[in-house]
Amino acid sequence: MNTNYYKTWEEYLAEHPEIDEKEAQVMAPKMQSYEEELFAFVMFLCG
Structure with a gap:
């Protein structure tokens, strides 16, 4: 996925x-879940 709003843990x-x-x-699971939740929220607002 190519976006400015979503980053994978590796990025x-x-x-x-x-x-x-x-x-x-320690950070990986938390940060990735936060990114996914934020992206889902932005998509909800756009929909």
């Missing part, structure tokens, strides 16, 4: 190199 990590592996393991 997020590429933009934030300061996140180490231990932090990434």
